[in-house]
Amino acid sequence: MLEELKNLTMNGTSATNGDASRTNGGVNGDASQTSGGTNGHASHTGYVRPNKAGTRKTGDPLTLPPGVDSEKFKDFIRQVQDIVEQTNVNVIDKAEHLNKDHYLDPSKVHDMYNVVDEDYFVSSALVAPRNVREVQAIMKLCNEFEIPVWPFSIGRNVGYGGAAPRVPGSIGLDMGRNMNKVLDVNVDGAYALVEPGVTFADLHEYLVKNNLREKLWIDVPDLGGGSVLGNTIERGVGYTPYGDHWMMHCGLEAVLPDGTLIRTGMGALPNPDANPDLPPDEQPANKAWQLFNYGFGPYNDGIFTQSSLGVVVKMGIWLMPNPGGYKSYLITFPRDEDLHQAVEIIRPLRVAMVLQNVPTIRSILMDAAVMGDRKKYSTSGKPLTDAEIDEIAAKLNLGRWNFYGALYGPEPIREAMWQVIKASFSAIPGAKFYFPEDMPENEVLQIRDLTLQGIPTYDELKWVDWLPNGAHLFFSPIAKVTGDDAVAQYELTRRRSEEFGFDFIGDFVVGMREIHHIVCIVFNRKDPKQRQNAFKLIQTLIDDAAKMGWGEYRTHLALMDQIAGTYSFNDNAQMKLNETIKNALDPKGILAPGKNGIWPKSYDKKAWTITP
Structure with missing residues (x-):
């Protein structure tokens, strides 16, 4: 590779x-x-x-x-x-x-x-x-x-x-x-039903105000201001054991492009107690709607994610029962080359669910950017060198790579898990282990301590201020959980970032059997040259990744056509299927045309496509 x-x-x-x-x-x-x-x-x-x-x-x-x-x-x-x-x-x-x-x-x-x-x-x-x-x-x-x-x-x-x-x-x-209403929270079933305007912060606040936080937790992404529904149907992730948000949804109510209202899964089975005189959206749903995802027949929910086939107006989301105990931790790895061994250790632990949550391996500059802008560390106008990055890591008492995870359950369970985790990562020379109380000055560890127990924050936003007038693009390829793949993606994305004049800032978000590699391309939004370079960089990375067999799971509007074009197996068979469904459900092409590269027949696809 x-x-x-x-x-x-x-x-x-x-x-x-x-x-x-x-x-x-x-x-x-x-x-x-x-x-x-x-x-x-x-x-x-x-x-x-x-x-x-x-x-x-x-x-x-x-x-x-x-x-x-x-x-x-x-x-x-x-x-x-x-x-x-x-x-x-x-x-x-x-x-x-x-x-x-x-x-x-x-x-x-x-x-x-x-x-x-x-x-x-x-x-x-x-x-x-x-x-x-x-x-x-x-x-x-x-x-x-x-x-x-x-x-x-x-x-x-x-x-x-x-x-x-x-x-x-x-x-x-x-x-x-x-x-923007929380329509229902069910403690016994451990689920909520929400409208599009409910943010992660809103749902958490609802649990707190209704004395439900001691019973139920939500899962949150890095920032708490996003929509629970919106993030989920874009297939976003969080960091507790419920971190795959789409996996944890259950039941949708959606308006199709022609105005038809549907409920998916068990929601398609009417509630026998419903009043037929009420409008369909006001009728009480089947009592198993938020309990069993699939219902009967073809499973339709997936066509409403990252798509243009319906407007989702209600969504069920499973909540995490209070696990009975919690402890977050940080493990630091001192050398850049430790990434390979760390990922090899992570894979069996994650598959066996010894690593219970969605952990992250963060590059040092991602943490450094939360704790200060670039001028705090360097006046260089060029991408930071390894020596400069090592100096930043030493100054912050962190590693070149920093692993954030958490333990869930009663104390005996947490202790047993921790002994396995600590023994496994101790194989990396120089690895250090911390709990939040060990590093009160480490702002990132204190933030992650909240995030990994489902408490929304906004403090991670600070890394965008790495540069003046900070803005960012996300490049987010999927990788196998192997040291070879992680190192290959890191070396490629860092090299390309530096070619275009940017520091590498990124992390590896570890799912059940894959890694979301999130590269944060931070640029000065008021500098036309930096904007242009950021765009060219990510376009180049998309092509590079496709040549290696890596595909992105989500992207910016301007890059949807390019990434859709990389998913081209068997003469673009998947795109042809998507276009067939789109044209059947939305013959006039009025709902989100072009989203994720899917253009309805009413549009001149060649004219509208943005590609390098």
Whole structure:
């Protein structure tokens, strides 16, 4: 494998811009009359919008939906206001709408961490439904007008595009503004039923306020402000034993592109006590809906993840019963080359579930960035050298790699697990072992102590400030849990990062039988050159990874087409299946066209695709 890596191109080039295929077309195949940008200005990245950017009229948004003129758009806005009321509709008609750029107050209309032009991925209007029936009515109206709609829950999918739509000018469907209730928490069944606007922090607070935290825990990702539902259907992860969020969901209620409402799994079986006079979304569900995922017949839930086949309006999620005891820990490995041995030790322990949770192996710079910006450690304008990185590790009393995990259960169980874990990792010369009380000054260990017991925090956000005006992209390939694969991915991604002028910041998130390798490409969002380099870097990494047989599990809007193209087995058989399902359920292509590279037949795929 390492020999294969050496054969990959070392020139760091990618992103050929300005292909003719990106400039001709749109929904109706019209030739573009501009060279990009909302006002028809040349795109700084070379990528252009197939939908025309003609002369704006009073009341027009910054970007009209493709194939929709000013009068048709205004007619749509009038009618959608009749559905949700005027206060829940906001036309994006001023550049000031693109000013928000922070996780805690995220933009709902554009990509805050843009790598192509800021005005490329922009909604034409925001519409915030108040209930399921309004979602159904909006979908029917979008079909009538043939206007694309892009649903989002909160807008904090940062690093992947946030709330921005793949097709400029789409209607942003703000599912979380009004639909934000915890609908049920069942202690005996250990589950919750939530709407899109419920964040991890909200659900945790609900348990605390209702004196349920002593009985039930939630699983949380690094930051607590994201939507439980949104993160789960994007197949996000957390760090407790319930860290695979999609694995822990149970039962969906979704609105199909034509406005039809369905319940999946056991939810398809009516509750015999339901009042047939109530609207379907208000009828009590089958009592096993959140208990058994599959129901009868084909299992449909998966088609609503990372897809454009339905708007999920309710979701069941399993909660973790209080394990009866908890202890987090940190193990540090002093040398860069210790990564190989550490991963080899981790694999059998994780498969045997001696490592009970979703642990992480974090590079030293990821921890250092939480505890200070780059200027705190170096004034160098170049990527940090090994000697400089070693100095940072010594200063922080950490290793080049740092392993965060946790023990769950009564004290005898925790102690037995710990003895096995400590003995196993003691085989690595110089490995050190810590509990939170041993390192009160270690901010990251204190944060992880909360995260690994399902208590949401926001402090991990600090690593984005490694550079001034910090923004980030995530490159997230999947790997086998082997030392060879981990080292190969690390060496490739670090080398490429440094070629493009960036420090390597990343971690390995260890699932049941695989690793999510999360590379955090931190750049100055106000520096056009850094934005361009970040984009070129990740495009290069995607191609490099595909040559090694590695695929990403999730990505930014601007990279969906490229990554979809790497999943090309048997003449793109999977994509052809996805397109067939898309065109059957959404013949007018109105729901999230282009999401994850799936373009409906109503779009000129070649014109809309963004690839290097």
